Amino acid sequence: MNENLTNTKIVHLYGKSNSAKAYEIRDFLNRSVVAFKWIELNTLKDLKNAPHLKKEDAERLPIVELPDGTLLYKTNVEKVATHLGWISKPKHKEYDLSIYGAGPAGLSAAVYAASEGLRTVLIEKSAIGGQAGTSSLIENYMGFPNGIAGADLAERARQQAVKFGVEILMLREGVKAQFKNQQIHVNMADGEMMIANANICATGVEYRKLNLENEAKYLNKGVYYGAGASEAFLCEDKHIFIVGGGNSAGQAAMYFSKFAKKVSLIVRSGNLSESLSHYLLTRIEEKPNIEVLYNSEVSELIGENELKRIHIKRTQENTIEEYDTERLFICIGGIPNTEWAKDTDIIRDKSGYLMTGADLSNNGKFVDCWKLEREPFFLETSVPGSFAAGDVRHGSVKRVASSAGEGAMAVTFVHKYLENLHK
Ligand SMILES: Cc1cc2nc3c(=O)[nH]c(=O)nc-3n(C[C@H](O)[C@H](O)[C@H](O)COP(=O)(O)OP(=O)(O)OC[C@H]3O[C@@H](n4cnc5c(N)ncnc54)[C@H](O)[C@@H]3O)c2cc1C
Known part of the structure; x- marks a missing residue:
């Protein structure tokens, strides 16, 4: 993204300097590697920077102008993503594998799963790339000696996943999970149900708040x-x-x-x-x-x-x-995104991270919920067929490389799980 772009074939975003909605759109476009130009319209005089807008449009901010000239008034991330053609309905009723979270772990899992023939859906509640997508320069990820912007790395992974046939559902969020008939049924925030034979939770962590008075009032406005x-x-x-x-x-x-x-x-x-x-x-x-x-x-x-x-x-x-x-x-550490697991047999540690593999054997609740003769696979949670990868996992390393590695590894265990299921 570059403020000097003058090409009309890019997205233009008009808004007030401290508008929370405009910030959310800027952040989303930036993380999604969409070239755009930001034009501040703080007073009526600023309309000289947007001569094709009318006086009354100053009351309809933020406005997004798409490359084809379509103007979206009083708009938000969801409307912009919809007009960019990024919001779609699931193509299938059921999948071999559902992956929640499109950070490095989820993207890597998606690439391996689809390239190995699994019917895979990747669900992301916000922008592709997760935390890594917000990094200005990742310098310690192997293969990029000069570093790479997190959003660019994520965009490459997205393209790779799509090339192998992964279905990506953007701005969708899994809110509640149920495991029945050896499948995972997930209630989505939009009311849809997502069903798969196995799943990988790669929902990462979110920044903690300072918990100060007025923090919510100034959110995205300073x-x-x-x-x-x-x-x-x-x-x-x-x-x-x-x-x-x-x-x-x-x-x-x-x-x-x-x-x-x-x-x-x-x-x-x-x-x-x-x-x-x-x-x-x-x-x-x-x-x-x-x-x-x-x-x-x-x-x-x-x-x-x-x-x-x-x-x-x-x-x-x-x-x-x-x-x-x-x-x-x-930028102070994170809280794992695991609320969706709270009414399931999935065991979390005290901080909410998902327990997997050998870590489960020391947990008192494990004996009650694990009914199989075999031990859980390395990245398997306390529910057979439900795996965790990346920052959301108890004991994870919190790095791009380790998250991508766990995503890839989790797919190997998904294959093993599905093979046993069909025996
Ligand atoms: C600013 C910054 C810079 C960093 N720099 C480096 C670096 O230089 N090198 C390095 O190795 N590491 C770095 N890290 C750490 C690295 O980015 C993380 O370890 C890595 O992104 C974790 O990947 P993940 O896929 O496990 O989770 P995340 O990246 O946290 O991705 C999780 C995704 O899941 C989505 N999600 C959450 N809940 C749901 C739900 N219910 N349904 C659907 N989707 C959901 C989120 O929106 C998010 O996109 C950095 C982190 C930050 C924040």
Whole structure:
């Protein structure tokens, strides 16, 4: 995505600078590798940048103009995806394999499953690529010595999966699962039922919230979960803040420092060496416009309709500092997306991660729910035929490579499971 694009054959997005809806569309287009131009229409005067729009259109923002000239008024992600032709109904009543989540684990599983002849459906509630899709540059994934933007990696995987015949259902979410007659029946958020002989849960994790007052009020209006690359060029000459001491926060700090006047990284602990990869730590230390605020926590969010200021508590000195800022990016670890499993026999650990393979044998509940003579396969949950791969799995490594590896491996166990089923 490039703000200098002038070609009318790309998507144009018009909106107010701090519109939450416009942010969601920008983020979605960016993660989906759709070239677009963002045009801010904050006042009627700004209409000079969009001469074909009418005065009354200023009340109908955000507006998306598709490459064929179609204008979508007061639009949202779902409408844009529908008009881009990305929303479809399931083609089949039943599948060999359903995969939930199109991050690295789900995409990799989809590529292997379809290439090995399984009738496969991949269901994604948001944008393709998962967490990896939000990374500005993945530098430690084998095969890309100069690094690759997460969204580009995901788009390549998507194309590969589609080439092998995977059916991808976008903006669909599995909300409740039932296992009966040796099949998984999943209630989708849109009311549909998805049935498959086996499934792989690759639903990853989501960023945790700070749990501060007003956090929801400023969501996507100054407070953002993650640090989407789509926002970086809007931070030009601004002082922005990123919360977190892990690789995702570190990568974001490096990327945003190319655009922002100053990037402050707010870190709870007193050092970064345990939580951040060495290569990132070295670069952050060398970057003059990045400062690290150690032993610090955001304690208050202040503004009217949008974020204007934050308070930071310096825990060692026990003092509060106030900073003006319109951009706070929260990149602090995750909560696994496993609510859908709560009424099933699938065993989760205390934090909600899915237990698999040998880890299950130490769990008291396992004896009650596992009825087979064989032990669960390595990535199999406590329900036969239901597998987990990637960040959502208890004990996983939380890397692109390991997630992609687990996705591929899970497919091997799906084959073994299906072979036994048909004996
Ligand atoms: C900013 C950032 C930078 C990173 N950089 C690196 C790096 O440089 N190198 C590295 O190795 N790792 C990096 N990581 C970590 C890496 O991206 C993750 O470990 C990896 O993406 C995990 O893959 P996954 O497929 O298990 O889960 P995720 O990537 O979390 O994908 C899960 C997907 O499931 C979808 N989903 C959730 N619930 C449902 C549901 N009910 N129904 C349907 N879909 C659902 C989500 O929308 C999401 O798309 C980074 C992470 C972040 C956030």
